[in-house]
Amino acid sequence: MNRIYRNSWLIALPALILLTSAVFPAKPYRIEGAVKNSATGKYIENAYIYVTSGEEEALSNNKGAFTVSTWQELPVTLSIEHPVYNKKKIRITDASQYQLIKLDPKQ
Numbered sequence: 001m002n003r004i005y006r007n008s009w010l011i012a013l014p015a016l017i018l019l020t021s022a023v024f025p026a027k028p029y030r031i032e033g034a035v036k037n038s039a040t041g042k043y044i045e046n047a048y049i050y051v052t053s054g055e056e057e058a059l060s061n062n063k064g065a066f067t068v069s070t071w072q073e074l075p076v077t078l079s080i081e082h083p084v085y086n087k088k089k090i091r092i093t094d095a096s097q098y099q100l101i102k103l104d105p106k107q
Contacts, residue, residue: 028069028070028071029071029072029074030069030095031067031069031070031076031078031092031095032067033098033099034098034099034100034101035049035060035064035066035082035101035102035103036102037085037102038102038103038104038105039104043062043063044064044085045061045062047059047060047064047066047081047082047103048080048082049066049068049078049080050068050078050079051072051078051079052078052079052089053076053077054070054072054076056068056069056070056072074094074095075091075092076091077090077091078099078101080101082103084106085103086104
């Protein structure tokens, strides 16, 4: 009987691996893009970009570019915030498409 319990991990390990691969994709989705001012066309630095239902986040650089990696299944919703601009949410269905996000200045 003791031998059965000792070898039971051999059965549990493949099940755990299969369960984990069903929950998470093989590699994270990489969402790339840039944030621009809708009125002037200038890139926006330090825009805060995050996956709404997760913990993945990024800040846009001085050229407005950002990259967010997520293990969540697509589609995901990105929220984009900046103190000078109106908040925007976009739905990402294809991580391979470059996202050009235009924010409207606050009035």
